[in-house]
Amino acid sequence: MTKTELLRLIKEKSSFLCVGLDPSLEKLPAHLQKGPDPLFEFNKIIIDHTIDFAVAYKPNLAFYEALGPRGLESLEKTLEYIPGGVFTIADAKRGDIGNTSRLYAKAFFERMDFDAVTVAPYMGEDSVMPFLGFQDKWVILLGLTSNFGSLDFQLMKTENGKCLFETVLEKSQKWGNSDNMMYVVGATKGEKIADVRKIVPGHFLLVPGVGAQGGSLEEVAKYGMNKDCGLLVNSSRSIIYASSDKDFGWAAKQEASKLHNTMEDLLEKYCK
Numbered sequence: 001m002t003k004t005e006l007l008r009l010i011k012e013k014s015s016f017l018c019v020g021l022d023p024s025l026e027k028l029p030a031h032l033q034k035g036p037d038p039l040f041e042f043n044k045i046i047i048d049h050t051i052d053f054a055v056a057y058k059p060n061l062a063f064y065e066a067l068g069p070r071g072l073e074s075l076e077k078t079l080e081y082i083p084g085g086v087f088t089i090a091d092a093k094r095g096d097i098g099n100t101s102r103l104y105a106k107a108f109f110e111r112m113d114f115d116a117v118t119v120a121p122y123m124g125e126d127s128v129m130p131f132l133g134f135q136d137k138w139v140i141l142l143g144l145t146s147n148f149g150s151l152d153f154q155l156m157k158t159e160n161g162k163c164l165f166e167t168v169l170e171k172s173q174k175w176g177n178s179d180n181m182m183y184v185v186g187a188t189k190g191e192k193i194a195d196v197r198k199i200v201p202g203h204f205l206l207v208p209g210v211g212a213q214g215g216s217l218e219e220v221a222k223y224g225m226n227k228d229c230g231l232l233v234n235s236s237r238s239i240i241y242a243s244s245d246k247d248f249g250w251a252a253k254q255e256a257s258k259l260h261n262t263m264e265d266l267l268e269k270y271c272k
Contacts, residue, residue, distance in 0.1 A: 001085075001087055001115045001136060001138075002136050002179070003178065003179045005085075006055070006204075007228055007229070009055045009085065009086070009087065010229050013052075013054075013055055013260075014260070014263065014267055015053050015055055015260050015263050015264070016055060016231045016263055016267070017050075017053050017054050017055060017056070017232075017233060017235065017256065017259055017260060017263060018056035018057065018058050018087075018206070018233060018234040018235070019046065019050050019054045019056070019057050019058070019234070019235065019236070019239055019240070020058045020059075020235065020236025020237075020240070021046065021047075021057055021058065021060075021063075021078060021240070022059070022060045022236045022237070022240065023038075023042045023043060023063055023240065025038060025039065025067070027241060027244070029042075029243075029245060029248055037070075037074055037077070039063075039064070039067070039071065039074035039075075040077045040078055042240075042248075043059075043074070043078040043081070044078070045248070045249040045252075046239070046240050046248075046249065047078075047081060047082060047083075049249040049252050049256070050239065050252055050253060050256040051086070053253075053256040053259070053260035054256065055086065055087055055232070056086065056087035056088065056089060056232050057082055057086060057087075057088055057089070058089040058090075058091050058206075058234055059075055059078060059079075059088075059089075059090065059091065060091040060236075061075070061090060061091060061092045075112075076112070079112060079113065079114070087115050087116070087232070088113075088114045088116070089114065089115065089117070089118065089140065089232075090108045090112065090116070090117040090118070091118050092104075092108065092117050092118055093118045093119070093120050093142065094117065094118075094119055094120065094131075095120030095121065095122055095127050096123065097123055097126050097127045098126060098130075101126070101127050101129075101130040101131065102130040104117075104130075105117070105130045105133070105134060109137045110134075114137075115136075115137060115138060116138035116139070116140050116182065117131060117137075117138075117139065117140065118140045118141075118142065118184060119131055119139050119140065119142070120142050121141050121142060121172060125171075125175055128141065128175055128176075129175060132175060132176050132180055137180070138180055138181065138182055139181050139182070140181075140183065141168070141181060141183050141184065142183075142184045143165055143168060143169055143185050143196060143205075144183075144184075144185050144186060144192055144196055145184060145186050146186025146187065146188040146208065146209045146215070147186075150186070165196075166195070166199060169183065169196065169199040170199060173200065178200075178202040178203045178204070181203060182203055182204040182205065182206050182232070183196065183200060183203055183206070184205075184206050184207075184208065185205045185206070185224070186207070186208060186215070187207045187208065187210045187215025187216070187217075187220050187233070190219055190223070191223060193207075193219075193220060193223035193224040194224075196224070197223065197226065197230075201226060202228075203230070204230050204231065204232060205224050205230060205231055205232070206232045207220050207224065207231060207232070207233045207234065208234040208236075209234075210233050210234070210235050210238075210259070217233060217259065217263070217266070218262070218266070220233060221263075221269075221270060225266065225270040227270075227271060228271065229267060229271050233259075233263070235255075235256075235259060238255055239255045239256050240252055242254065242255045
């Protein structure tokens with residue numbers, strides 16, 4: 001999907017909501033766990049009830065890989081079920097070099113036909129460039145994450161006085177551009193999002209952490225939105241686990257609708 005197509009989708013739906021499809025088998029409603037493919041049936045119902053509000057879906061590969069071939073089959077069926085024209089993200093956090101990285105890219109972009117994949121930048125340029133060789137596909141580089149361990153490296157000061165995450169943002173812009181590279185920035189980082197936006201003013205930011213992790217959607221928009229929106233805000237648990245009963249689809253729809261209503265107001269406020 002091109003940047004123009006993504007922007008058009010955001011405008012059409014008045015939304016920048018990304019729904020994380022991260023189904024833990026043990027957390028699924030009991031009536032689904034008895035079926036032949038609980039993960040797919042769960043995802044199918046979530047998609048049916050959130051498609052009016054979501055511009056993107058983001059399966060985290062770990063939830064599928066943990067089940068082996070059976071889980072990967074569920075993932076493939078999920079991808080086939082997601083309607084065309086919706087942005088799809090492989091939350092895989094890959095990061096290797098050379099031929100290995102190239103094969104990861106082929107797997108996600110050719111075999112599974114995702115629009116984007118999350119990539120770890122720690123190994124540098126040659127671990128990222130193979131993903132950037134595919135037309136109308138996106139790399140979503142880990143920038144400033146919201147986990148506690150991010151303090152170990154991302155906020156460390158380098159010799160030039162900048163935080164390591166700032167160096168990553170600056171350096172990586174030499175590899176890609178705002179048409180093929182986004183950045184992961186955690187919603188719980190608050191005003192740090194403004195620091196990120198100063199360095200990458202035209203790039204999309206994928207922002208997890210709104211909802212169950214406590215991130216504020218209003219704060220994310222205040223510090224991170226640009227004139228084109230420039231945000232994909234991901235919500236997983238607060239939507240997909242809004243209910244653990246047979247009404248989980250309708251509960252997910254209600255939660256997605258609440259976020260969408262707020263997003264509509266924020267787009268009107270910041271992207272006139």
